[in-house]
Amino acid sequence: MKPPPPDPTRLLRRLAWAGAVLSFGLIVLGGVVRITGSGMGCGDHWPRCNGVWFPPLDLPTMIEIGHRWAAALVSIVVLAMAAVAWTRHRSERRLRDPATLAVIVLIVQVLLGAVTVKLSLPPAVVIIHLANAMVLLAVILVTALRATKPGASPTATQVTGAHSAPLRHSAHRLVMGTAALGFAVILFGAQVANFHAGLLCLGFPLCNGSMLPPTTPMAFLPWVHRALAFGFLAVVVGLAARLCRRTDPASRALRQSVALVAAATVLQIAVAAAMVLELLPPTLRALHLLVGTLVWAALVILVFHSGRTPAAGTKPAGPSLVADLVTLTKPRIISLLLVTTVAPMFITPAGLPSVSLVIWVIIGGYLMAGGANTINMWFDRDIDDKMSRTRLRPIPAGRIPAAWGLAFGIGLGLVAFAIFWYRVNPLSAWLALGGLLVYVFVYTIWLKRTSPQNIVIGGAAGAFPPLVGWAAMTGRLDLAAIYLFAIIFYWTPPHFWALALIKRGEYARAGVPMMPVVRGEARTKFEMLAYTLILLPLTLMPTFFGALGAFYGVAAALLGARLLWYCIQLLREQSSGPLAWRMYRYSLLYLALLFVAMGIDRAIPFGHRARTVPVLILDRPEQDLATPGVGHHGH
Template sequence: IATRGRYPARLTGAGWSQRFTLLATLTAGAVYALLLFGSNVTAARAALVFPDWPLFDGSLLPRLSAEAPLAELQVAHVLHRLAAAIVGVIVIVTAWIAWRDGRGRSSLLPRGARPGVLALTATAAALYAAQIIVGGLQILTTLAPWTVALHLGLGAAIWGLLAAAAFYAYFEARTARVSAGSPPSPGTPGEGTTAVALSAASASRGDRVRAYIALTKPRIIELLLVTTVPAMFLAARGLPRPDLVLWTLLGGALAAGSANAINQYLEQDIDQLMSRTRRRPLPAHQVDPENALLFGLALGVVAFAELALLVNVLSAFLALVAIAFYVVVYTMLLKRNTPQNIVIGGAAGALPPVIGWTAVTGEITLPALLLFAIVFYWTPPHFWALSLRLAKDYRAAGVPMLPVVRGIPETTRQIALYSVLMVALSLAFFAVAQMGLIYLVAAAALGAGFLYQAVAMWREGTEQRAVRLYRYSTTYLAGLFAVMILDVAVPVVF
């Protein structure tokens, strides 16, 4: 409220880029998720299940009790510490980016906003360091009242500072004057905004609804959810609760839609240059850019709240991590800067099976990590096959995809390498997850087909082979995860 009062009642135009606003918003969301983890530890009375800090009962890695009730409390405690470490890195990176912008090494913020945003984020980072120490003192003093009160107060202050940074960055960007060489926000007043207004005015309600649905990329959501349900079956070793499946899929779809909508907001400039993407809602002027951004953020908030309330906090936190990773790490940091964008950015798309697993079990175990690894290593061959076909588009848009930077021979070689690793992991999953004969035979057959397509692509390097590999890779992933359900439903062992 205090931030909003400094600006005109009516804001016109879009002004500067809102990229830092997104980063600060996601960071504030991560801190809020961490507060929920802490609340869970407090409610479960799990703060003192490990009597020391920073170790776990004298060990660097936690050793869980054989007694299930105590083990559940230990898992809640460990997850809070793990989440605190992850969120700490996010807070530090946000403050570092603000400092870097203040030194003139980037231009995410208008010049007038840089000192204020840096002060807010740097203070949040400093308080976070103090918060870690106070959290440890809670354990070492066996929850002395002053440590509990200070820990809660610091958490609220850190969240408030980051929320203020997000609002401040937003309003400063909206009211900034765009000068030559500065990065205007999409939708800055001019020809493009007029086109959006005219298009929106002439569109029917049905057209607008379809445009907003298209922002979420429904086909990608379908593929992501294909890996979520089998993971839930595996975790439950049978049919999971139908209501749990429903809420997990709904939350996952909302989270994926959020990431995709924000991604389209950030990439509309290059979407206009590519024949495959120029008909998307933003380049086609079917949706106002700022409305698209708000829509994406709203989906993310609803996804987190729905998963936290109806599934569990860990699954909600992982969904938030997936959104942040796809938007910040992949879209904002990697995609336009390195040919390894798909490799690292693929971590976001590999999280849905882990979310499905944690929805059932409430913890991350080795089989869940192996499911993550299978999808992670599947991602580069799948998207590099597509980028081979669309290399001209990516070159025109200035996106350094591997085929554009390294050429066809190196791309096909790496496709073959990642394919071998992926198939090996899928076979290792047989032993790790104690799967049956049905899975082993199907995984071997599907993997052999994938390797055949990858090797043929390596040898020939043609567009036709790229199309075949791309299509088969989709069939492979869906088939492999479908077989997991069949294997659980019809157990056949040696």
């Protein structure tokens, strides 16, 4: 009898599950730190405790330093997991990518922990710290689940002709929405706890004996938390009833997952009721967090299995109208634009932005960029039909009439302009509209089909987001904002030309004069290197001039070195397809991490303050900078 073949994912699987269990425990232990008031048990020192590595241990210090040691253990396991993924499963992206993402989220978590201590536990940072911990747990769980079922594909597929379409369960989107709702319930619960609002809504299930929301803002928080929790329970019960109708073996894991979610949710509400009726005893508060974390973990597992379990007897269906409308906005591209919009808001001399301001900027920014992208798809529908990458878009595929697409894009732009004008300030509204106009008229209509420099000049539209974010906070444009504009301007050519190298043939057939089509690959690669050599010193200047600190400087140098390496390798290789694709994907990550590093550098207590030179003041007087907010300030 032959011995069973070796299990190639055994080590990764064990590390991932160990990391998931430890992360779960770390979240609960963090709650114990907060509940017992031990968050400052080590003073405002980090990473040392009360200025030393091994302090005298009273109870608060023991709890806090125990939490830090547990965090260190989680860090070791996650780093080991990523190392195994890269050394043993480098070619398996489904294992390598989540393990790598876990390291990135872990780094953010460690930095948030330091900021939390240095700033003496501000509620907003504590809440973000918890949210990021939940994300870390989810990413580690996904790694563990993928390593547990190495032979399964991420989604079941049915092949039709030359194309394959995902055959997820028909309730997969509902499951995703349920998970998002569960995450929102957790965040509102964190706000209730950290703003000490739990006792402002007495009684259960009613709040102070009434179904109506309280009139005071703080009492409104627990009321919303309860309303969301009851809504979540109703959705979970309905989802469980739907998913448990099937009894075939293929859906067994799905049924077990939704049953776990339902059971944990019922238990969580029971614990919440006891906690409120007993006036928030510490033991029940800790249990409430533990069961809530269990609900979240079960939701992640449910999402994973719903993406791998095809509905019985179903065939791939075309996208819905809503899905097509979302596709027109190009949400993946917009996600990067929003990062470059929001990050500058955290580094202006006006201080930190309010949550409401960030939300309005995100909404307005998405709608404005979505409107520009939709109009772009409307105008380019003829050439989109000639390219494999774009022929299945809603307009060239005939799922949405061209006139509808144009009207939708214009409507999004108008709504976005109104949001910026009335909820942020007029300067940000004009800048956002300016980005749309440059993208539509300068790039899409004028340069894209006429000049190989189309992406250089017209691509400046993608550099408007940091101007919008800066103006949203300060009501003016400073030299620093123009500098951020320049970073994206010089980043755009090497980023987009990497894609153009891959799609050179398609651009040629469509008659689009991209640089590789008109000037050839060698010239394109040389110019990519030239723009990168301009970009990298530009990204380091804020550190040399003292506008940003060492954290950003190190991050910019490391990120830039990798981008430069890709450019040099492209220049040396004859066949640039796979390498160009890797560079294209990395350049997206590069810009996102660069701007995130700016925000983190400013957030850490030892970061530098900005020194900016005002070059334009259009809307808000200088004294308004002390209280950045929303709303239309008069001229």
